[in-house]
Amino acid sequence: MDRLNAPARLMIVSDLDHTMVDHHDPENMSLLRFNALWEARYRHDSLLVFSTGRSPTLYKQLRKEKPMLTPDITIMSVGTEITYGTSMVPDDGWVEVLNHKWDRNIVTEEASKFSELILQSETEQRPHKVSFYVDKDKAQNVRKALSEIFAKHGLDVKIIYSGGMDLDILPQGAGKGQALAYLHKKFKAEGKLPTNTLVCGDSGNDAELFSIPDVHGVMVSNAQEELLQWHAENAKGNPKIIHATERCAAGIIQAIGHFNLGPNTSPRDITNFSDSELENVSASSEIVKFFLFYERWRRAEVENCEIYLASVKADCDASGILVHPSGAELPLCGAITGMRNYYGDKQGQQFRVWVDRVLSTQTGLDTWLVKFNKWELSGKIDLLVDEPLELDLLRRVANTSKLLLCFILTRSISNGQSLFQLNYLSIPAGDEQQGCVITCIINMKKDGVSGATYMHVHETWLEGSGTKDQSTWLF
Secondary structure (H helix, E strand, C coil): CCCCCCCCCCEEEECCECCCECCCCCCCHHHHHHHHHHHHHCCCCCEEEEECCCCHHHHHHHHHHCCCCCCCEEEECCCCEEEECCCCEECHHHHHHHCCCCCHHHHHHHHCCCCCCEECCHHHCECCEEEEECCHHHHHHHHHHHHHHHHHCCCCEEEEEECCCEEEEEECCCCHHHHHHHHHHHHHHCCCCCCCEEEEECCHHHHHHHHCCCCEEEECCCCCHHHHHHHHHHCCCCCCEEECCCCHHHHHHHHHHHCCCCCCCCHHHCCCHHHCCCCCCCHHHHHHHHHHHHHHHHCCCCCCCHHHHHHHHHCEEEEEEEECCCCCEEEHHHHHHHHHHHCCCCCCCCCEEEEEEEEEEECCCCEEEEEEEEEEECCEEEEEEEHHHHHHHHHHHHHHHCCCEEEEEEEEEECCEEEEEEEECCCCCCCCEEEEEEEEEEEECCCCCCCEEEEEEEEEECCCCCCCCHHHCCC
16 A cells, blocks of 8 residues: 555454444444544554455445445455555456456356356446355255356356355455455565454355464454354464454454554543543544544533533634634634534434544644544434324335434324434435545644644535535534
8 A cells, every 4th residue: 555655553354244334233333433443543554454245336335324434445246356545446466366267257157057046136246256145055055066067167266155145156366365365465565564464254255364374363253153163164273363252343343452453442432531541642543532522522421511622622722723614714712612502412313423534744843734534424303193104104204215214212192193203323315424524733742631732624525415504513
């Protein structure tokens, strides 16, 4: 990666579904805990790699639904596609590797003769991946038969069965493990082989990741039987691979601590920042800390106390200016004072704030230019419905508005009607997930509670963002 001039201190290579992303966690708390830790302590000198079985289409859809960070490298379609950066620039060298002894037309034609196989959606069919669904009890016989047929055609393929239903046919040189080995080889040739690599997974298509030499590995607590069985048969005595006791991203954080790969206390786990350690204060950690306070203030999770606002205001230069995404300019200290009017306005709602791609550049002896993306996710809907139609209406509203409704918070009766108040967190379409690019100038102090003074803050809406009521977007 051109972003780093030296070997990464840590490279995390993580599967997404049920590993980094917990679909049974409506609050996304383990993912948000990881986000805060990564941006505060690792983004500046480490690499984040997402390795997913999802196609680019489904990967981008997941990013719209969950509060995910932007990885440095994305491995998709079960290791058949490698892209770099926010623009997802493809690796042409990897494409050449995969073309060896691969003929997609033959693979598709022969596999179509098996009635046991059900072709997955068109978005999941990729240049070097053909994907099907198959019943668990038929998977082994189908794999064996297909392997013999492809060998007769002179093809060198691999067939991966995972998740109790997914069967993927790939070039022999493809797969999550081979993609990681390719990256390691590439980094080594550039003199940038990461000091440590941590691989993270939960299912059968992640097994190859744990086979790469010299990596640390974590199977999250909710790992599927197919991965646990592979581990028992192939790596039971390997001390570099653990089965975490925590689910998903929380298990990844646990592994960072277990292997002593670096700090593993997420800023989200710190309830009182004034009591936290100051020895590793950085511009990135200050950014994460400020927006955690901002979230907790609006959720009324901290005390409504003038001392808190006075402390934050003391960390702003008296002549500092905030440029709002609308273009309006106001004094930084005035913006902090204005937070008083918004205390608890998001209480009881699924309001979350996270920052992404926090990158800082030192521009003076004590001055840093910091640029990052800041996201807010929140929403609440009140529905007034007739009792006999309530469930049907809820379904139709969810379908037409494309909202992912997670659970009912309250139900009350008014004039013979039921009033439901629902919270949702994942929003495939709509205006409730909003983001902006923030550039700020920070003076890093050598003492004081915060360690930083905000000199200037400039915000610009990210593409597709912009709230209707811009007065609720404070920072």
